[in-house]
Amino acid sequence: xxxxxxxxxxxxxxxxxxxxxxxxxxxxxxxxxxxxxxxxxxxxxxxxxxxxxxxxxxxxxxxxxxxxxxxxxxxxxxxxxxxxxxxxxxxxxxxxxxxxxxxxxxxxxxxxxxxxxxxxxxxxxxxxxxxxxxxxxxxxxxxxxxxxxxxxxxxxxxxxxxxxxxxxxxxxxxxxxxxxxxxxxxxxxxxxxxxxxxxxxxxxxxxxxxxxxxxxxxxxxxxxxxxxxxxxxxxxxxxxxxxxxxxxxxxxxxxxxxxxxxxxxxxxxxxxxxxxxxxxxxxxxxxxxxxxxxxxxxxxxxxxxxxxxxxxxxxxxxxxxxxxxxxxxxxxxxxxxxxxxxxxxxxxxxxxxxxxxxxxxxxxxxxxxxxxxxxxxxxxxxxxxxxxxxxxxxxxxxxxxxxxxxxxxxxxxxxxxxxxxxxxxxxxxxxxxxxxxxxxxxxxxxxxxxxxxxxxxxxxxxxxxxxxxxxxxxxxxxxxxxxxxxxxxxxxxxxxxxxxxxxxxxxxxxxxxxxxxxxxxxxxxxxxxxxxxxxxxxxxxxxxxxxxxxxx
Numbered sequence: 315x316x317x318x319x320x321x322x323x324x325x326x327x328x329x330x331x332x333x334x335x336x337x338x339x340x341x342x343x344x345x346x347x348x349x350x351x352x353x354x355x356x357x358x359x360x361x362x363x364x365x366x367x368x369x370x371x372x373x374x375x376x377x378x379x380x381x382x383x384x385x386x387x388x389x390x391x392x393x394x395x396x397x398x399x400x401x402x403x404x405x406x407x408x409x410x411x412x413x414x415x416x417x418x419x420x421x422x423x424x425x426x427x428x429x430x431x432x433x434x435x436x437x438x439x440x441x442x443x444x445x446x447x448x449x450x451x452x453x454x455x456x457x458x459x460x461x462x463x464x465x466x467x468x469x470x471x472x473x474x475x476x477x478x479x480x481x482x483x484x485x486x487x488x489x490x491x492x493x494x495x496x497x498x499x500x501x502x503x504x505x506x507x508x509x510x511x512x513x514x515x516x517x518x519x520x521x522x523x524x525x526x527x528x529x530x531x532x533x534x535x536x537x538x539x540x541x542x543x544x545x546x547x548x549x550x551x552x553x554x555x556x557x558x559x560x561x562x563x564x565x566x567x568x569x570x571x572x573x574x575x576x577x578x579x580x581x582x583x584x585x586x587x588x589x590x591x592x593x594x595x596x597x598x599x600x601x602x603x604x605x606x607x608x609x610x611x612x613x614x615x616x617x618x619x620x621x622x623x624x625x626x627x628x629x630x631x632x633x634x635x636x637x638x639x640x641x642x643x644x645x646x647x648x649x650x651x652x653x654x655x656x657x658x659x660x661x662x663x664x665x666x667x668x669x670x671x672x673x674x675x676x677x678x679x680x681x682x683x684x685x686x687x688x689x690x691x692x693x694x695x696x697x698x699x700x701x702x703x704x705x706x707x708x709x710x711x712x713x714x715x716x717x718x719x720x721x722x723x724x725x726x727x728x729x730x731x732x733x734x735x736x737x738x739x740x741x742x743x744x745x746x747x748x749x750x751x752x753x754x755x756x757x758x759x760x761x762x763x764x765x766x767x768x769x770x771x772x773x774x775x776x777x778x779x780x781x782x783x784x785x786x787x788x789x790x791x792x793x794x795x796x797x798x799x800x801x802x803x804x805x806x807x808x809x810x811x812x813x814x815x816x817x818x819x820x821x822x823x824x825x826x827x828x829x830x831x832x833x834x835x836x837x838x839x840x841x842x843x844x845x846x847x848x849x850x851x852x853x854x855x856x857x858x859x860x861x862x863x864x865x866x
Contacts, residue, residue, distance in 0.1 A: 330402040339381055339832045340399035346828070347374050349433045350426070357422050367409050372417045373426065374403040380825035383803045385818075387411035387418075418821065419814045427820035431640055434827060435616050441835070444612040448646035448671070448783050451633065451653065452791035453607045453626045454799075458585035458815070459807040460602035465587050466568060468576045475565045479505040482558045485551060486514060494521055494548050508566075511559045518552040575622050584812040588624040604807070604815055607633045608823070610791050613830065615823035616640060620816045626652040628724065631661050643668055646780065648787050651675050657726045659767040671774060671784040690747045692758050704733060704758065708741050712758055733758040797826045 334340055347370050358369045378400055379390035391411040393400045409417075417423070438444045486506060489495050495517040500510055525545035532538045571578050577587040579602035587600040607629050609617040617640040621629045630653045637643060647662050647670050654674030662670040679685055680693070688694060695704040695712070704712040715734040721727045735755040738744055748756035774780045798804050804822045807815050 330398055333398050334402065337832060338399060339828055340378060340403055342828050342832050343374050343377050343381070344403060346430065346434055346437070346824075347377070349437070350429050354426055354429045357425070367407055367413065367417075369417070369426065371404055371407055372409065372414070373430070375400060375409070376414060376418055376821055377824060377828065378403055380802070380804075380821045381828055385804065385808045385822075387415040390414050418817055419809060420817075421813060423817045424813070424820070427817060427824070428640060430824060431616065431820070434614075434824065435641060438612065438614060443835075444614065444616075446611075446644055448648050448786075449609050449611060449616070449637065449644050450787050450790035451607065451609050451630070451647065451649040452787075452795075453605055453621075453629065453652075454795045455588050455590055455603045455624065456606050456804075456819075457590065457806045458579065458582045458602040458604055459810050460579040460582040460585050462601065464580035464602070465600070466571075466578050466580060468569075468572050471565055471568045471572075474561075478558060478561055478565070482506050482511065482555070482562075485554060489514070489518075489548075489551055492547070494518070494551065506558075508559055508562055511555050511562070515552055515555050515559070518548050518555065521548045522552065573622070582810040584622065584810075584815070586622045586624060604812070605629060606819060607636075608791055608794060609633070609637050610794050613790060613793050614827050615794055618816075618819055618823055620812055620819065622812070627655050627658070630658045634661070634666065645669055646671050646783055648672070648784055648790075650787065651677060654771075656728060656761070656764045656767060659771075660763075663767075669774065669780070670771070671780055671787075673771065673775070674768060677768075677771070690743065692760070706735060706743075706747065706756070708743055708747075710735050710737060710741070712736070712756070715757070718759065728761055729763065730759040730761050733760065794823075794826060797830065798822060801829070802826055 350370070355369045358366065360366060375394065376390065378397075379385070379393055382393065382397070384390055384393060388411040391409070391414060394404055394408050395401075435444075439446065483506065490497055495514065498510060498513050498517070501507060506514070522545060525541055525548070528541050529538055529545070532541060571583050575586050577600075579585045579587065582602060585602040585604060588603045588605070589599075590601050590603060605621040605624055605626070607619050607621060607626070608615055617633075617637040619629075619633050619636040621632070623629065626649075630649065634643065634647070643666060645668060647668050649670075649672045651673040654672045654677070658672065659670055662668050662672075685691065686694065689707045692704060695706060697704050701711070702714045706712055712733045712735045715732045718730045718732050719727055720730065734757050738748065738750070738755040739753070741747065750756055775784055802822065802825060807818060809815060809818050
């Protein structure tokens with residue numbers, strides 16, 4: 315015996331909500347978006363044209379699509395016709411893929427997503443799922459939506475630009491020497507600017523025009539031939555200078571795009587070529603990508619940002635400013651050795667009055683026996699505070715010599731105390747101790763501020779409480795990246811440009827949050843009978859139940 319099944323019987327429409335499970339992720343999405351204040355949507359209002367879809371509905375639909383590992387606008391559009399949870403969230407609306415793509419690329423979305431993360435964090439605080447004691451920071455590289463072989467390298471552009479300057483100066487000097495054009499006023503003798511090149515082209519045009527007039531006025535064939543031969547040089551020079559102008563403008567534009575970077579992609583100029591861990595070629599191939607920085611607690615993504623530089627050291631300070639747009643910084647800032655630097659420690663301790671739990675590059679190496687047994691490392695030398703001098707393995711004193719300052723290319727200045735050995739000549743350990751040339755003594759550079767910061771970090775990490783907080787780092791940020799790439803399948807951007815990429819990452823990280831939140835908290839959403847009342851069944855549902863009771 316089978317249950318009744320026929321395609322010829324009329325089925326009345328039902329309220330789609332009753333088809334969803336009690337802890338369906340659609341309820342979590344709905345609760346989150348509905349918690350956003352109405353003021354956040356005012357910027358989307360339009361006074362003219364056709365009424366737009368409500369941004370609440372659009373936000374719910376896109377978030378739902380991302381939670382189902384659907385990132386394409388066309389596929390999200392298809393889900394609106396196939397998925398019950400999408401139909402319920404859209405409430406009968408069916409925006410096209412163009413509308414979906416325009417909405418998630420809208421610059422106003424960044425502010426809306428930030429509000430979304432703020433509300434989600436408030437929800438976590440209310441349910442006591444996070445402690446607000448520490449924030450855990452780490453970064454990962456995600457491939458950009460760019461072709462693989464569209465790289466432009468700074469070194470190549472600089473080399474080509476230098477050759478261009480050399481050729482243009484040489485050609486200009488030849489034109490002056492042959493008296494083809496008169497001299498022009500130049501800002502610098504080192505290189506011709508684009509404006510000066512354009513003036514040279516103008517002078518060459520005048521010279522070529524004079525030759526054209528002579529050719530027209532001349533009636534003797536042999537003379538016309540000679541004039542044409544004389545005209546050849548300025549015509550070729552004019553063509554070369556026009557090419558120089560185009561190339562110089564291109565190189566200048568390239569340098570503007572580079573900024574402080576060493577490369578960019580032609581198809582996505584905001585993307586930088588980086589080495590990815592998931593390199594499918596297994597040969598260290600560079601791919602266009604973005605350095606994504608994430609702040610988490612309780613394995614929930616709470617703040618994020620995108621940077622073009624592949625290393626993490628210089629992303630910390632601007633990322634802390636981004637985090638403060640989402641919420642107030644907690645007491646402890648936790649990160650790995652990639653963020654450990656004098657400038658970062660100074661920013662957190664002195665400027666933000668917080669405690670960094672961040673190791674530095676040599677932290678693990680200094681704890682090993684090999685380092686501690688190295689008699690030629692200054693860390694293991696005896697130091698006399700009264701004399702302000704070290705004693706080397708050969709028994710020689712290494713006296714304080716002078717103060718020194720070093721400023722890096724980003725403008726940060728470090729101060730060093732320079733110590734010099736009194737006499738390294740004839741030392742039996744010279745080859746093991748120093749690489750200084752024969753006749754020179756070994757010099758030791760001590761950054762007292764950096765050494766003090768390192769000592770402070772070592773004390774914090776050896777403390778029971780702060781050491782326990784730091785040990786949580788490995789199980790905080792990395793799992794979120796794992797959820798994003800492995801579970802959600804988000805391994806490559808589907809949009810181009812830093813602003814659009816940042817918006818898409820906001821959707822992706824919130825999708826990760828919602829999936830984790832739904833999986834670990836079964837008592838959420840208005841569909842759960844424990845903490846909310848079900849909606850009153852629709853008239854269609856009651857009528858359908860009545861007819862089924864009568865007619866079976």
